[in-house]
Amino acid sequence: MRILAIVMLLAGVFAAPAVAQYVDQPLSDPQLEHRAQVLHKEIRCLVCQNQAIADSNAQLARQLRVIVRERLEAGDSDSDVKTYLVDRYGDWVLMRPPLKASTLILWIAPFVILAFVLGGAAMFVLRRRRQQQASVTPLDAQEEARLAAILDEQN
């Protein structure tokens, strides 16, 4: 039994995966590591798509985390690191899309819709107010006379 256990243990040790595995090894420089972690939240995981690579366990996300650290250690600025990834994967890889001609509609559409809604609401309120004002036009002489007659009758 014990021999079997040892054999199995050794088999486990030697059956190391042949494919490179990426391990999250924090950088020794805490400032650099902090920058890496901020960047990890800015970069989208391409496999899982709505997650940043910071939150994903996908192989590619893990590998991209390693690459971000590598680039920072090599002296890249934060924007250099982003450019490196955008060159390969396009703007898509950034969690916050940059403002440019092709993404303009993305950025302005919410404001256009808001303007329409506010405009519609304003029109509604104005019209309501106008109708209310119209309905309280003072009585003319004839109506006053009739009103007085009705009130007299009741008294």
Added chain:
Amino acid sequence: MRLRYMLPAIAFLVVAVGLGVGLTLKPREIPSALIGKPVPEFSLPAVEGRTGGLATADLKIGTPVLVNVFASWCGPCRVEHPLFMELARTTDVTIYGLNQRDAPADAARWLETFGDPYDKTGADLDGRVSIDWGVYGVPETFVVDGAGCIQYKHISVLTRDVLEEEIMPRLQGKKHVPCEK
């Protein structure tokens, strides 16, 4: 009819058409940032038991080539594999295989079992070259023109429709995007 009463209908139509178009898009397929760009600089050894390897120079041979990213651990790769076998058998298209993050023995066994349609293979053991190619899923298939400029990328299983409508015209030079330097 007054415009006021038609406004809700118009708003509905705009939203419905917008959403309809949105439904036909494939959000899982991210357009490649590398279309119209030169292939990255790389050099890889061949899959175990094969000779040659794959490097940038192999993609600048004057005629367009196909680059298929595959792996033995990739299920969909088996689905598209017969199509590549057929291409290799019936045409003289140059097909390269980029073997991504595979155990060398597994990759070799996979090619022996299902057939090897590739003129050359490159073993991208750590996946770094794939990242330079902007690969994020396997399988992916690239068309590269004779000058080494990436023309097209298909993500996921290659179907006969995509082959005939998108890939063949580009291999024959009927559709071409100029290369940015």
